[in-house]
Amino acid sequence: MRNTDRSSGLFWLAVGIVIAISSLKYGLGTLHEPGPGFITFFAGSILALLSLSLFFSSLRDQKDQGGFQSLWVGLKPLKVLYVIILLVAYTFSVKPIGFLISTFLLLFLLFRVKGTYRLKTILLMSLLVTVGSYIVFEIWLKAQLPKGILGF
Amino acid sequence: MDILHHIFYGLGVALQPVNLLFCFTGVLIGTLVGVLPGLGPVAAISLLLPATFRAPPVASIIMLSGIYYGAMYGGSTTSILVNIPGEAASVVTCFDGYQMARRGRAGPALGIAAFASFISGTLAVVGLAFMAPPLAAMALKFGPPEYFSLMVLGLTVLTFLAGGSMLKSLMMACFGVVIGNVGLDLITARPRFTFGLDILLDGVGLVPVVMGLFGISEVFLNVEEKLSERKIFETEFKGLLPNLQDWKESIWPILRGSGLGFFLGILPGGGAVISSFVSYGVEKKLSKHPEEFGKGAIGGVAGPEAANNSATAGAFIPLLTLGLPSNAVMAILLGALMIYNMPPGPRLITSHPNLFWGVISSMYIGNLMLLVLNLPLIGIWVKILKVPYPVLFPLILLFCLIGAYSLNNNPAEIGLMLIFGVLGYLMKKFKYDGAPLVLAMVLGPLMDNSLRQSLLMSGGSGMIFFTRPICLVILGAVTLILLLPVLPLISRIRKTVEKTEGN
Numbered sequence: 038m039r040n041t042d043r044s045s046g047l048f049w050l051a052v053g054i055v056i057a058i059s060s061l062k063y064g065l066g067t068l069h070e071p072g073p074g075f076i077t078f079f080a081g082s083i084l085a086l087l088s089l090s091l092f093f094s095s096l097r098d099q100k101d102q103g104g105f106q107s108l109w110v111g112l113k114p115l116k117v118l119y120v121i122i123l124l125v126a127y128t129f130s131v132k133p134i135g136f137l138i139s140t141f142l143l144l145f146l147l148f149r150v151k152g153t154y155r156l157k158t159i160l161l162m163s164l165l166v167t168v169g170s171y172i173v174f175e176i177w178l179k180a181q182l183p184k185g186i187l188g189f
Numbered sequence: 190m191d192i193l194h195h196i197f198y199g200l201g202v203a204l205q206p207v208n209l210l211f212c213f214t215g216v217l218i219g220t221l222v223g224v225l226p227g228l229g230p231v232a233a234i235s236l237l238l239p240a241t242f243r244a245p246p247v248a249s250i251i252m253l254s255g256i257y258y259g260a261m262y263g264g265s266t267t268s269i270l271v272n273i274p275g276e277a278a279s280v281v282t283c284f285d286g287y288q289m290a291r292r293g294r295a296g297p298a299l300g301i302a303a304f305a306s307f308i309s310g311t312l313a314v315v316g317l318a319f320m321a322p323p324l325a326a327m328a329l330k331f332g333p334p335e336y337f338s339l340m341v342l343g344l345t346v347l348t349f350l351a352g353g354s355m356l357k358s359l360m361m362a363c364f365g366v367v368i369g370n371v372g373l374d375l376i377t378a379r380p381r382f383t384f385g386l387d388i389l390l391d392g393v394g395l396v397p398v399v400m401g402l403f404g405i406s407e408v409f410l411n412v413e414e415k416l417s418e419r420k421i422f423e424t425e426f427k428g429l430l431p432n433l434q435d436w437k438e439s440i441w442p443i444l445r446g447s448g449l450g451f452f453l454g455i456l457p458g459g460g461a462v463i464s465s466f467v468s469y470g471v472e473k474k475l476s477k478h479p480e481e482f483g484k485g486a487i488g489g490v491a492g493p494e495a496a497n498n499s500a501t502a503g504a505f506i507p508l509l510t511l512g513l514p515s516n517a518v519m520a521i522l523l524g525a526l527m528i529y530n531m532p533p534g535p536r537l538i539t540s541h542p543n544l545f546w547g548v549i550s551s552m553y554i555g556n557l558m559l560l561v562l563n564l565p566l567i568g569i570w571v572k573i574l575k576v577p578y579p580v581l582f583p584l585i586l587l588f589c590l591i592g593a594y595s596l597n598n599n600p601a602e603i604g605l606m607l608i609f610g611v612l613g614y615l616m617k618k619f620k621y622d623g624a625p626l627v628l629a630m631v632l633g634p635l636m637d638n639s640l641r642q643s644l645l646m647s648g649g650s651g652m653i654f655f656t657r658p659i660c661l662v663i664l665g666a667v668t669l670i671l672l673l674p675v676l677p678l679i680s681r682i683r684k685t686v687e688k689t690e691g692n
Contacts, residue, residue: 045619049360056367056382063374063381071644073374073381076637077367084363091356108618112413120412120586121611127590128603144583150412152579162580170587178240180595 041108046092053088056081116150123147135185136175141167192318199546203554208248212551215252216558219259223275224267224570228585230260230276231517232404235396236592238525246529247544251551253525257518258310258501258552261461262559265302265494266570269295278461278497281469285482285489292485300429301439301487302494303563309447309495310556313502316451317549321538325510328535333642334653336511338663340632340639343513345667347457347625358625361616365626368393369633388601395524397602398630399517400589401609402616402623408582409614429564431487439491442472446495453496454503457515457628461500468496502552508533509545513632517624520631 057078066072123146131139144163148154154162174180202208222233234253241249264279269286282302289298331339348358371382372392383389431439446468453464472492473482482489507513512534514520526533531541538545563570593606613623647653654660 041619045621049364052364059382063379064377067649071641073377073379076633076640077370077381080363080366080370080633084360084367087356087360087363091354091360094356109413111415113415114413117409117413117614120409121607124586124590124607124610125604128600128607131590131594131603132600140587144587147583147586148579150579151582152577154579166584166587170591174591174595179243180240180591181598182591182594183598183600 040095041105042091042095044105046088046095048088050085050088050092053081053083053085057085120147120150132183133185136182137167137171138185140170192322195322195542195546196318196550198542199548199550200554202247202543202547203251203551207245208251208547208551209554211244211248211252212255212555213558215255216259216262216555216562218252219256219261220263220266220559220562220570221573222256223260223263223265223279224573225576225581225585226267226273226275229403229407230257231521232400232407232589233260234518234521235399236404236588238396238521239592239595241525242528246526246531247547249529250522250525250544250548251555253522254505254548254552255555258498258555259559261498261501262303262306262563263570265306265490266299266563266567267574269298269302269490270571271574278465278500279494280462281465281493282490284469285484285486288483288485289487289490294485296428297431297435297487298490299567300564301431301435301491303560304431305439305443305446305491305494306498307556307560308443309450309499310502310559311553312444312447313451313454313499314549314553314556316499317502317505317552318546321506321510321545321549324506325535325538328511331511331535331659332657333639333646334657334660335663337636337639337643338654338660338667339511339513340636342663342667342670343457343507343515344625344629344632345670347515347628349670349673354620357621361621361623362625362629365629366633366636368398368626369630370637386601388599388605392634393605393630394596394602395521395627395631396596397593397606398609399521399627400593401606401611402613402627403517404585404589405606405610406613406617406623408585409610410617411578411582429567435487438487441475442468442488442492443495445471445475446492447499450496450499451503454500455506455515457507457513461497461504461516464496464500465493468492505548509537509548510535512537513635514628517627520627523631 060074060078060081063074063077064072065075065078123143127139127143141163144166145159148159148162152159171182175182203212218233218237219230222228222230234256237253237256241252244252260276261278264275265282265286267273267275268279268282269290272283272287274280274283286298286302289295344362348355348362367382369392371389373380373390380390446464449468449471450461450464453467454461469482469489469492472486472488473479476482476486476488478486504515504519507515508519508523512523512532514523523533526537531537531544589606590603593602594600596602616623643653644651654664
């Protein structure tokens with residue numbers, strides 16, 4: 038009798054409780070002069086209550102809907118994880134390495150995630166898109182993209 | 190003839206070369222975004238928002254609105270030709286549009302979709318011009334308690350109309366209120382929920398949240414899917430013009446769809462999506478040949494297409510008159526107006542008439558441009574559809590990365606966007622809707638403010654919400670809506686009781 042609502046309900050219950058408790062620390066104030074934690078306390082508490090009711094209503098559901106794995110049946114979640122790691126790496130490297138190099142590397146790796154193109158094609162595509170986006174955003178829209186320690 | 194005078198004034202604004210150019214750019218990008226699956230108008234508008242900061246405000250809003258209604262046009266093209274809706278509001282168009290295409294009538298299907306959108310867009314603009322000023326005049330009398338009640342009503346209606354479980358939508362709305370209140374408290378200047386991070390002191394930006402929830406998460410969902418071949422019709426689109434019989438079958442669905450879409454669009458929560466579904470249902474009921482629906486009935490294309498377009502115009506009413514957004518796109522426009530120092534609300538029409546009437550008139554001109562763009566250029570849009578997803582998704586990601594970075598030239602904004610991207614991905618997996626979160630996030634600080642002001646006004650008594658007649662009516666409506674899902678349960682219980690008594 039596994040059910041995804043049950044786990045997500047518990048997750049949001051925890052989030053709601055943490056929010057409500059932190060709000061208490063920020064100070065509720067009085068009704069006459071509500072403090073900084075006033076509205077978040079209520080939002081967090083209501084979130085916790087609603088999650089609790091989601092949790093209990095999922096208990097009534099006796100059908101086995103499968104656990105987490107059922108959400109990824111026939112899919113390739115590892116590809117998502119790989120893309121996320123690439124994006125996180127980009128976030129940290131774009132400033133030190135600069136826009137041009139990090140974007141080219143990112144695109145080169147991303148084009149290979151789902152595509153089955155030849156290496157030459159991928160290199161060319163990554164180069165074209167990197168230069169193209171640099172022209173549009175840096176030169177045309179003046180977006181001030183990061184230059185990196187190498188100066189470009 | 191005051192209205193006519195205003196519309197001509199607005200046309201004067203909209204026809205200025207700069208505004209014409211921005212309008213054209215907007216509808217062009219909108220159509221493109223509508224055609225491309227996996228990048229919706231919400232993500233596209235938030236992406237382009239930072240780029241407009243240096244442009245004139247009126248032109249920027251004209252462009253951003255153009256993206257919104259342009260996407261509705263573009264979305265129908267992919268629905269009809271490939272059975273893949275470019276965005277949620279054209280899901281219904283797949284039902285009969287794709288069937289028409291399979292019967293070799295792709296041309297008239299695309300044609301009627303464009304004409305229906307044009308007619309309803311035009312009607313809705315007229316409706317907007319007539320309805321907004323009196324509404325704004327009324328809203329001038331509203332104080333903080335009325336605004337607070339209205340926002341509660343808005344969030345309630347949203348969770349009621351939003352897809353999926355109402356309970357989960359309410360949960361997301363609560364979470365959104367908290368996200369919206371992250372940062373320095375305006376009154377006490379104390380940081381809330383910043384985890385010691387500087388980037389959160391100014392609050393969580395709307396743009397990274399929206400791009401994460403609606404752009405990045407969509408890419409993640411597509412990346413894990415197995416690749417499927419998209420079949421595109423290779424037929425020539427000779428006869429794009431619907432014939433007389435087509436018009437006869439479509440004209441009433443178009444008119445009904447326009448009215449329906451406009452009024453549903455005013456309500457908070459997915460106006461365009463819901464109105465297209467409602468319109469389809471209505472036309473199927475009213476049709477003399479309901480069995481034709483789902484097999485290529487032209488009325489099933491015309492009605493919903495009209496409805497989703499006029500709903501986009503209707504959605505502007507609460508934003509421009511009350512300053513309250515009714516969907517995620519309007520929430521971003523609200524943020525944009527704040528940045529341009531033109532806070533939307535009842536005074537907007539009189540304080541910035543060039544913005545209000547200019548934007549409305551530009552929508553009329555934009556609709557005309559879309560008609561010209563969509564019909565003869567259909568071949569180009571079909572070509573764009575052929576860009577394979579393995580090539581497309583890195584581009585979408587790159588645009589989001591650049592968009593987030595250029596907000597403040599800070600990679601931390603990218604990180605924030607990625608966090609909400611992963612959250613949005615998991616939310617879709619576990620069937621939570623992102624729209625209530627975004628809307629509540631925008632309304633959160635406004636609600637905080639109006640609630641505190643109301644309590645200051647009343648000297649700390651919550652009774653202020655129950656002694657003012659407008660508040661009372663609004664909060665009564667809230668209670669009613671919250672009780673609605675319970676009502677069928679009550680009637681079912683009653684029925685069981687009756688049955689057992691009968692036995």
